[in-house]
Amino acid sequence: MSSLASLKNHQVRLAKRPVGLPTSDVWQFTEEAVADPGPGGIVVKTLALSIDPAMRGWMNEGKSYIPPVELGAVMRAGGIGRIVLSHNENYKEGDIVIGGLDVQEYSSFPEKSIKRSGVTKVDLRVGSETQWLNVLGMPGMTAYFGLMDIGQPNLTKAGETVVVSGAAGAVGQTVGQLAKIKGCRVVGIAGGPEKCNWVVNELGFDACIDYKTGSVKDGLKQHCPEGVDVYFDNVGGEILDTVLTRINKKARIIICGAISQYNNTTAVNGPKNYLSLLVNRARMEGMVVFDYADRYHLAVAEMAGYLKQGKMKSKEDVVSGIQKFPEALNMLFEGKNFGKLVLRVASE
């Protein structure tokens, strides 16, 4: 490679904390030289970044499952990249890795931060670059462990009903397909006929409820005649409340996210039907994918098999150019993405 000094690194930094939907003044674009990672370190060129609803939470001050992004810091992200410089015998130039690359063109990792940042070599014969950010990446892992470990579909009882919101999104598409593979009846909830048709016709869900044009309550009555055994919630708000009215005894609700609430400028709307948990002896449980890191390799192997066999499909919605990061992020909250949202930063 050319020397580090000659590389310009463009970055997107958090300039101020947003109130509600992030506005353009929240972001600062900077240009810097690429830092020398020092002995044992590596430099990764960003190929593509994963754009996730969880990013909105990282921008807020206050205690959460990971510390907030500091003001002035490069925005946190996960991504896939190519090693362009290595002082470490475990990594060689040209290796493709996923990990915490942040919203910048080059990430410089001192030796001690390589593992801490989750930098892991991946094989593009197993999945494409964007699949490694989707089914084989965080969204896929979230879907897998959320459904299997928290949702615990009863695989001995034919046809437990699994409902998933954000069904055409990154996590939802994999939750639904995996639940179908495991033998469940699967009903998605998504916004608009295009997403709903895709979920049913391409991914094989049993049904999909369009929350934008119809009543979720009526849809659940129609498509979940036996009630809901597992609800994988990515959205919170009114949809969570409605599903709570249709759960079965001993139902499991996975709280994976609440995208409808992330940009609230007032308090989150709590699920006013939560006493349905009592009546139905049901459970609502949160999950954070990082807890399952030591089992990612098992889930990746299983999902890669499904991809290869054509049992699982994946859809990515790719936006190009690091300068498009702010608008790409907001697409999530406006429901504009169709499939896993990916920001393409460099083509090679």
Place this chain on the structure above:
Amino acid sequence: MSSLASLKNHQVRLAKRPVGLPTSDVWQFTEEAVADPGPGGIVVKTLALSIDPAMRGWMNEGKSYIPPVELGAVMRAGGIGRIVLSHNENYKEGDIVIGGLDVQEYSSFPEKSIKRSGVTKVDLRVGSETQWLNVLGMPGMTAYFGLMDIGQPNLTKAGETVVVSGAAGAVGQTVGQLAKIKGCRVVGIAGGPEKCNWVVNELGFDACIDYKTGSVKDGLKQHCPEGVDVYFDNVGGEILDTVLTRINKKARIIICGAISQYNNTTAVNGPKNYLSLLVNRARMEGMVVFDYADRYHLAVAEMAGYLKQGKMKSKEDVVSGIQKFPEALNMLFEGKNFGKLVLRVASE
């Protein structure tokens, strides 16, 4: 006994469905002869009735874990009584039983409804009449299985912190004492200094937060310096919301009731901090005591041992006279009872 025909049975019936706190016109007092239970049946004279928050739910129309009390029917209740007539060789006159006696002086059980109504012989040497409605009855069973099966305090990890609301109430007092016996740190939440002092000084809780005079948030900070591992919720509303801000990773919240919400005339306040479940990978789970009926005898044996050894105390708040039922019930919702609320119907 004297003939059935000579016995007058006074009853309290549900005349209309309440809106908010039940008003006196919700109730109808009736006087009838005692029905003949027929071959194999028994007649039980009510000694005392258990007055429970759950009763409020039974008065509402709509699907719940048991059907609502029908309009015109005798109000449902659990109680303790003495068999005054038996056509069944398994029961003899003079036997003391607990079960679904309803709000009336005599309950007549045809043979086939004896078991279905949960009629079970009890031994007054094991516990007093009112203890059989408290620690050894439904509230005690609710406390036992809610804490142990749903709360699952980690007994190998010294000093997990258990918080219980309604700490001086029927369920709360037993939850806290049982958690202490199991080795947990226990913090109660109750209304007023008298209840709080009793919970700490008599029952041995580590602390009790008075929600009427102080801040629950400050109290939790002070008394749960290591956070909250198990929260046994009897009240819902703002207290649930506040506890949600102090839970630990992998915390368990038992949804046993929501007395603060039962008389709402608008929607229940959902827990607006429920996303703390996500951040903390925590769980909120409902429980209904009837699910554990096949293990009641094990819990009763264990709790009776604690009573005998003086490790567990019980407090009952006794109101006398069946005609006092309406005001006794409302005492619960106004926080006026101190200990398990019992309606004494007959002395022998």
